[in-house]
Amino acid sequence: MTDSIIGAVGQTCECLNSCGVPAAVGAEFRSFFSIEDNWSSLKDAKEDLQAVQTTINSKVAVEIDKSRGVNPQVQLWLCRVEEIINDKTLEEEYNKLTRCGFFCSCTPNFPRRRKVGKKITKYLGNVNDLVDNGKNFADVGVDLPVDPVDPIPMAKTFGMETMLEQLSKYFEDKERCIIGVWGQGGVGKTTLLTIFNNQLNGCNDFHAVILIDVSNLEMLDRKAIQHTITERMGLPWVDTETEDARARLLMKTLAKRRFVILLDDVRKTFRLEEIGIPLPNTDNGSKIILTSRDEDVCIQMGAQHSLIKMQLLDNQASWDLFFSNLSTDAQRSIDSSYSIKRQAEAIKIRCQGLPLALHVTSRAVAGLKNPNDWRDAMMAINTGLSEIGGVEEIFQPMKYSYDKLDATTKKCFLYCTLFPEHSSIRKEQLVEYWIAEGFIPPNEPWKGNFTIIKKLKSACLLQETNSGLKVRLHNVIRQFGQWLANQESNFLVQSGQNLESLPEIEQWNGPQRISLMSNEIKDISLSPNCTKLETLLLQNNPNLKSLGPKFFKSMSNLRVLDLSNTGIKELPECDALCQLHYLNLSQTPIIKLPRRFWVLKELRYLDLSLTDALEETYDNCSKLLKLRVLNLFRSHYGIRDISNLNLDTLKELNFLGITICAEDVLKKLKKTDPLAKSTYRLSLTYCPRMRSVHVTDFNQMEHLQELYIESCPKLSELVMDQDKGGVSNLQVLTLRELPSLDSILVQSLPHYFRRLRELTIYECHKLQNINWVAGLESLEKLVVSSCNGIVHIIDNDKWAHGVQNKRNGLSEEEEIQMLIEEACQIIVSENKKATGEEVVENIEFPKLRSILLFDLQNLESICSPRNFQSLESVRVQECPSLVRLPVSRNHKIINLRQICGSSEWWNRLEWDGKETKRDMENYFTAI
Numbered sequence: 030m031t032d033s034i035i036g037a038v039g040q041t042c043e044c045l046n047s048c049g050v051p052a053a054v055g056a057e058f059r060s061f062f063s064i065e066d067n068w069s070s071l072k073d074a075k076e077d078l079q080a081v082q083t084t085i086n087s088k089v090a091v092e093i094d095k096s097r098g099v100n101p102q103v104q105l106w107l108c109r110v111e112e113i114i115n116d117k118t119l120e121e122e123y124n125k126l127t128r129c130g131f132f133c134s135c136t137p138n139f140p141r142r143r144k145v146g147k148k149i150t151k152y153l154g155n156v157n158d159l160v161d162n163g164k165n166f167a168d169v170g171v172d173l174p175v176d177p178v179d180p181i182p183m184a185k186t187f188g189m190e191t192m193l194e195q196l197s198k199y200f201e202d203k204e205r206c207i208i209g210v211w212g213q214g215g216v217g218k219t220t221l222l223t224i225f226n227n228q229l230n231g232c233n234d235f236h237a238v239i240l241i242d243v244s245n246l247e248m249l250d251r252k253a254i255q256h257t258i259t260e261r262m263g264l265p266w267v268d269t270e271t272e273d274a275r276a277r278l279l280m281k282t283l284a285k286r287r288f289v290i291l292l293d294d295v296r297k298t299f300r301l302e303e304i305g306i307p308l309p310n311t312d313n314g315s316k317i318i319l320t321s322r323d324e325d326v327c328i329q330m331g332a333q334h335s336l337i338k339m340q341l342l343d344n345q346a347s348w349d350l351f352f353s354n355l356s357t358d359a360q361r362s363i364d365s366s367y368s369i370k371r372q373a374e375a376i377k378i379r380c381q382g383l384p385l386a387l388h389v390t391s392r393a394v395a396g397l398k399n400p401n402d403w404r405d406a407m408m409a410i411n412t413g414l415s416e417i418g419g420v421e422e423i424f425q426p427m428k429y430s431y432d433k434l435d436a437t438t439k440k441c442f443l444y445c446t447l448f449p450e451h452s453s454i455r456k457e458q459l460v461e462y463w464i465a466e467g468f469i470p471p472n473e474p475w476k477g478n479f480t481i482i483k484k485l486k487s488a489c490l491l492q493e494t495n496s497g498l499k500v501r502l503h504n505v506i507r508q509f510g511q512w513l514a515n516q517e518s519n520f521l522v523q524s525g526q527n528l529e530s531l532p533e534i535e536q537w538n539g540p541q542r543i544s545l546m547s548n549e550i551k552d553i554s555l556s557p558n559c560t561k562l563e564t565l566l567l568q569n570n571p572n573l574k575s576l577g578p579k580f581f582k583s584m585s586n587l588r589v590l591d592l593s594n595t596g597i598k599e600l601p602e603c604d605a606l607c608q609l610h611y612l613n614l615s616q617t618p619i620i621k622l623p624r625r626f627w628v629l630k631e632l633r634y635l636d637l638s639l640t641d642a643l644e645e646t647y648d649n650c651s652k653l654l655k656l657r658v659l660n661l662f663r664s665h666y667g668i669r670d671i672s673n674l675n676l677d678t679l680k681e682l683n684f685l686g687i688t689i690c691a692e693d694v695l696k697k698l699k700k701t702d703p704l705a706k707s708t709y710r711l712s713l714t715y716c717p718r719m720r721s722v723h724v725t726d727f728n729q730m731e732h733l734q735e736l737y738i739e740s741c742p743k744l745s746e747l748v749m750d751q752d753k754g755g756v757s758n759l760q761v762l763t764l765r766e767l768p769s770l771d772s773i774l775v776q777s778l779p780h781y782f783r784r785l786r787e788l789t790i791y792e793c794h795k796l797q798n799i800n801w802v803a804g805l806e807s808l809e810k811l812v813v814s815s816c817n818g819i820v821h822i823i824d825n826d827k828w829a830h831g832v833q834n835k836r837n838g839l840s841e842e843e844e845i846q847m848l849i850e851e852a853c854q855i856i857v858s859e860n861k862k863a864t865g866e867e868v869v870e871n872i873e874f875p876k877l878r879s880i881l882l883f884d885l886q887n888l889e890s891i892c893s894p895r896n897f898q899s900l901e902s903v904r905v906q907e908c909p910s911l912v913r914l915p916v917s918r919n920h921k922i923i924n925l926r927q928i929c930g931s932s933e934w935w936n937r938l939e940w941d942g943k944e945t946k947r948d949m950e951n952y953f954t955a956i
Contacts, residue, residue, distance in 0.1 A: 058313055064146045068123055070428040071149055074156040075114065081163035082110050084470065092170030100442060110159055119148055121530070122316025132682065148719035178230040179261065181223050185353065188346025189382075192221050193228075195337055200316060205335040206309040209327025210320045211448070212339030214505035216319035221339070222291050225318070228290065235315075236286035237261060243319075244294045244451040244504060248525050248547065250778040253451075254304050258290075263901035264954075265879045282927065282954045284313075292319040296693040298329040298451075303347060341382030350384065351377045351717030354391035362398045379410050386427065389489045393430035424509045430488050431513065440468050441481050442490055442843075443518060445502050446510035447544035447566055449525025453499040456482060461634055461658070465611035466564065469794050471633070471657055518542070537562070545592070558583050568593040568613065572853065581605050592617060604628050615642060615660070621645040627652040638662040638686055651675045655768075662686030662710035663737055664790045668694045676704055686710035692719040705729040719743060720769075724759075724781045725750040735761040742768055745795075749775040749782055757781045763789040771818075783807065791815055797826040802871040803892070809899075814883035822882075823892035866869020883907055889913075894920035905930040906956070916949060917941045928952045 085107065089099055095926050114869050122145050174485050192210075199205045210218055218331040226240045239261045241254055255275045261268050262282055281642035284307050293858055301308060301317070309315035309329070319588065321327050327336055342350065351373070352360060363370045382388035394406050410429050431439065441463050448454050454478065463469045469481065482500060485491035490510075502510065514520040519801060523532060528548040537543070542564035550570045556579040567573065573595040581587070581603050589607070593613040600623050603609075611634040626649040633655055637643060643666040650659055656679050661667075667690035668674050670818070674694050676682065685707040689695050695713065696703055708730040713719070719741045725748075727733055744767050762785055764770065770793045776781065789812040790796070798821050802811060813822065875901050883886065884907040894917040901924055905911060909933070916922060918941055928935075932955045940946040 039113060060266075062084075064123075064126075064149060065143065067146070067149045067153055071153045071156065074153060074160065076164070077160050078156050079114065081160055082114075082451045084106070085163055085166065085169060088169045093710070095296060099532055100169050103166055106159065106162060106166075110163075113152070113159070119152060123149070149656065154736045177236055177625070178226065178232070179240070180227050180230050181240070183220070183223050183227070186217075186220055186224060187350040187353070188342040189217065189221060189224060192217075192337065192339060195222060196221065196225055196318070197228075199335050200318070200336065202335075203311055203314075206311065206316060207250050207331040208316070208336045209320065209324075209330065209332030211322065211327050211338060213322045213383075213506070214322055215383050215503075216339045216341060218339055219293050220384065222293050222318065222320055225813075226291055234287065235289050238289040238291070239284075240291040240293065242293050243296070245296050245299065248451070248527050249297070249299050250451050251276075251304055258283075258305065259363045265881050265902040265904040265927070265929065266708065267904075276303060276305035278929065278954065278956055280307055281956070283307050283315075287314045289316045289318070289952070292317065294328055295319050295321045295330065298326055301330075303340050306334075313802065342384060342387070343382065345375055347373070347380065347382050350387045351380070351391045355395050356543055358398045359395060360405075362400075366400060368666040369400055370464065372400075375407050376410055385503070389427050389430045392487075392489055393433055416432050424512055427490075427506065427509045427945040428513070431490065431509075434484065434488065437468055438481050438484050440466075442485055443510055443514050443520075444468075444542075445485075445491065445500075446514055446520070447522055447546075447564070448502075448505055448541060450502075450504060450507060451525060453494050453501045453545070455499050459500065461611065462564075462589060467588070467610075519561070520544075523546070540951055550760055553577055553580055556580060556582055560585060562587055564589045566591045567595060568904050569746070570595050572596060574598065577912075578602065598642070600626075605676065609702070610634065612636070616640070618642045622647060622649050622902075629653060631655060632829075633681075634658045636660045637664050637666070641663045642665070643822070646675070648675070651678055655681055656677060657681050658684040660710070662685035662713045663714075664688050666711070667714055670694070671697050674698060674701075677701065682707050686712075688712040688714055690715045692716050693916065695719075698730055699726055702729060706731055708733055710735045713741060714739045715741065716741045719809075721746040721748065723748045723750055731886070732758055734758055737763045737765070738767065739763070739765040740767075745769045747773045749773075757783055760784055760899055761787045763791070764793055765789070765791040767793045769795060771795035771797070773799060775802060775804065786810065788812070794818050798822065802823055802914055808874065809876050809878045810881075811877060811879070812881045812883075813885060814881075815885070819885055820887050821890050821892070822888070830849055878902070880904070880907070882911070884908075886910065896920050897922045897924075899924060901925060902927045903929070903935060904956075908934070912937055912939050914938065914949070916945060918945055927954055929954050929956050932954060 064186070074274075080386055085103060085939050091106075094097060098876070120139075126142060129516065135783060138639055175872055187388050187565055196208065196210065199208045210221060212218055222240065226238060229238050232238075239258055241257050243249075251272050255272065256266065258264075258279055259275070262279075264278065264282060275598045280302065281537065283305070290306060306317070307313075307315075308623065309317055317331075319327060319330055319332065321330075324336065325337075327333075352363070355363070361374050373394075376390060379386065380390055394403070397406060399405050406429065409432070444462060444466070445454065445459070458751065459482070460469070461478065463481070464471050482491060486493060486500075490502075491857060492503060493500055511520070512521060514522075519534065519542075521536060521543045524544045524792070525547040528545065531545070531550060531553060534555050534557050537555075537559045540559070540743055543559075544564075544566040546566045546567040549572055550567070551572045552575050553573065554577045557579055560583050562584055565584070565587060566589070568591045571594060573592075574597070576597065578601045580601055582605055584606050585608055586608055589611040589867065590609060591611070591613040593615045597614070597617045598620055600614075600619070602625075603623055604625060606629055609629050609632055611635070612629070612632060613636040615636045615638045617639055617640055621644055624647050626647065630653070632653045635653065635656060635658065637646075638660045639662070641664075643664050646666055650656070650661075653659075659676070659679065659682060666687075667688035669690040671691075671693055674697055676685070682704070683702065684711060687698070687888075688700065689712070695716070698708070709732050711730065711733060713722070713725070714737075720743050722738065722744065724736070727736075727822045738747075747764070747770065759781060760783070773796070782805055784807050786807055787810045788802065788805070788808060790799065791812075792815045794815075794817045796816055798817050799813070799819070800810060800823050803823055811822075813819065873895060874897055877897065878899050879902045880891065880900070881904045882891075886907070886909065888911045890911070892915050894915045896939055897915075903914070903925075905928075914928070928949065930953070935953055935955065938946075940949070
C-alpha cells in the first residue's frame, strides 16, 4: 500500500511539473507527501552539520592558541548551528504527527501534516546551506587589531590610588595638555607612569601611547628617544639618517595622530621639537606626561598649570608593600612572634615610606625566619646610619642588600657605576670588562657569567631593558653605587657630563678606575702619574683626536682601555701597558698599530672593527698569543695573502671577526679548524678574482652570525646550497657594490638563510629581482638601494613558477632530490587533510617588519598583493617608476603603521579602487 502511494506521489509531482504548475506548488506538494523521506534526510544532514561543526571548533581553538581572533562570519555560523542542533520543537511536532498513522483519514490532520512538512523542508534547506558554508570557510581566524598601548608587566603596587586618581583627573581635563609629576628618586614616579600606561590599554581615543625613559643629565640621548618613538610608530629606522632629519619625520608623523607620550625621569629641560615631538594642545587632543625629581624642570617643560607632587607611602601601604615581598616562612614568623614583628616594623620604618627602599630591603630579608637573624638585620641597618653622616637615608637599606652579596658580585656592581646615568649597557660588553678586570673567569663568557647579572637583578640592584640584551642602573641605585665606590674604592667618574677638557692632572694620581666616556673632550696632552690606574674608559668622545706621546708612560697596571668611537688616528708609545687585557679601538680613524704593539703580551681582547682607515698591523695580532677575542670585521685592513692568515698560533681564540680580500685566503679560512669555528663575523672585501660564492661552504664556520660582501668587481654568482650541515646561525647579510652580481640562487629548505633577520643589497646593478627573499621565514628587515637592474623585488610571473626558478642551476641529482621533497610535503599535507588535522600553509614574509627602498630608478613593483603578517613600515625614496604597492581590497597589510615617501610619488600611485586609496592615506607621511 505504502509503495503504491509513494509511486502515485512521484507521478503526481511529475505531472504537476509537466503541466507548468509553479515550482513552489510542486515543492509544497512534495513536502506534504514525502515527509518521511525528508525527515530522514534532515537527520543525515544534521549529522553532517555536527561533523563540520567539530572541525570548525578545532580550527577555532588553534587560532585562539595563536592569539588570533575568530572570523565574525564563523562566529555567526557557529551560533546558527547551535540553534538548529539544540532546537527540539520540530522533532516533537513530527513525533506527534507520526503517532496518528502514515495517512490518517482524519481530515483535521491534513493541515498539521502540511505545516510540519513545510517546516521539515525549510529546515533541511537551512542545514544543507550551513554544511556547505562551513566547508567553504578558507580561514576561521583573523588577526586582532594592534593596540596603541604597549602594556608593561608589573608586580602588584601599594598606596598609589590617590596619585593615580589625581593624574587621571588632570588627564581627562582637556585644558591640561602637559602634566608634570615630580618627587624624589625612588618615590614611585616610574611605577605611577607604568600603571597609567597600562590603564590606557583598550582606550580607543589615541593612536599611540609611548613610554620613554629619558634619564638625561648633561647630555640628552636624542637618538635613543627617537628610536623608541620610531619603533612604536612603526617607522623605518635608517642608521645613516641625521637626528634632525628623524626629528622632521617624527614631527610630520605625530602631527597626524592623537598621541600620549610619557616621559620618565626628565632631569634637564629640553625642547620637544628637537626630538620630533609636536607640542600638544586642545585642538589636536594629544597629551604629554613627564616625571622629574625637580619641580622647576616640570614647569620649564610646560607643566606649570598641571603639577602633581608624589607622596611617600603611608604607614599601612609601606607595611603592605614590605610584607608582600617576604617569603611565606618569613611572613609566618612575623605573624607568630611579636618580637620579630617589632623588628620587621623597625626595618620598615627606616625606609621612610620610599617604595624603592622598601622593595630592596624587604627582598634582602625575605627569607629570614630566626629571631636572631631578624635582630641582626635590624641592627645592621640602624648601626650603619649612625656611622655614616650626611648620607641620604635611602642608601642604608640598599647597603644591607649590597652587603649580602659575595665579594665578586660587589665588584661587578660597582663597575656599573662607571657608565653615564642615561645609558644602557650591553650584557656582553659588561661581562668582557669583568673578565678583563679579573673579576670572573673567561670560560663561556656570554653564558655562565651571566649568573652575576642575575644575582644583581635579584637583589634589585640592576634592571634589564625590554630587549633583554642590555641592563641599566636605576638612577637612585646608581647614586648609591657611586657613594659606595667613594667609600670602598677610588673611582673618578665624570661620564656623560658634556666635558670639553680633562680633569686636572692632580685628580689622576689616586683613582683605580676613571670613566670619562660620552663627553666632548678634544685632546689629551698631559702625562699623568697614575700607577694605580686599572681602568680607563674614554669611548664616545668623537672630538678626541690625539693622545700625548707619553700619556701611557705611568700606566703599568692598566688592564682595560676603551677608545672606541673617538677620533684617535694613532696610539702613542704603549710599552708601559704590560698588564693590558682589554683594548677597544673600534669605529676610530686609526691608521696603523704601533710597531712594538706585540709587547702587549697579556692582551686578551682586541677590537679593531669598523676601522675604515687602518692600513697596517705589522703582523702584531698573530703575536698576541693570549687573545680570546680578535675583531677585524669591516676594517680597512684585510687579509690579502695566505701567509698573513697566520692566526693558528692563537690557541685561546674563541671569537673572530675578520675581513678578507682574496679568494684563496677565504678557502684557507673555511678549511681551518678551529679558526673557522671561532669566526662570528666575516667581511669579504675587494676580492679581485672572486666570481662565485657558495655560502654553504661556510658550514665549518658554525657560529657565523654576520656576512658582509663588498666591492668584489667580478663576483657574479651567490649560491645558497641546501644546508646539510649543522644549524646555520647567519642573521645579517649585506651585499654592497657588486657590479657583476646577476644571480642569487637559493635552494629549498633547509638552506643557509633560514635564520636571516636582516638583508641589505646596495649597488648591485645587474640584479633583476630577488624572488628568493619570499622564502626567508625569519627575515625582519629588507633594504634595497641603488640597484638599477631591479624591476621587481619579486617578479610575480616567475614567482608563480617558483619551483622552476629554484631549480635553475641544479644538477640532475639535486633536482630529483627536490622533487622527492616536494612530493613528500604534498603527501603529508594530504594525510593531514584526510584526518581533519589543520594544514599550515607556507606564508611568505611571516616576520618581515620593514621594507626600505632607495634610488631604484627602474623598480616597477615590490610584489603582488598579499596578506603580510608582520609588516609595519615601508619607506620609498627616489623610485620614480614604482606606481603600485602590494595592497588591494582583498589583501591589506593588517599591522601597517607607516608608509614614507615624497608627496609627488604618492600622488602618482595607482590603486584598485578609491576605498583602498582612502584607507592607505591614513598611513602616509611625506618626507
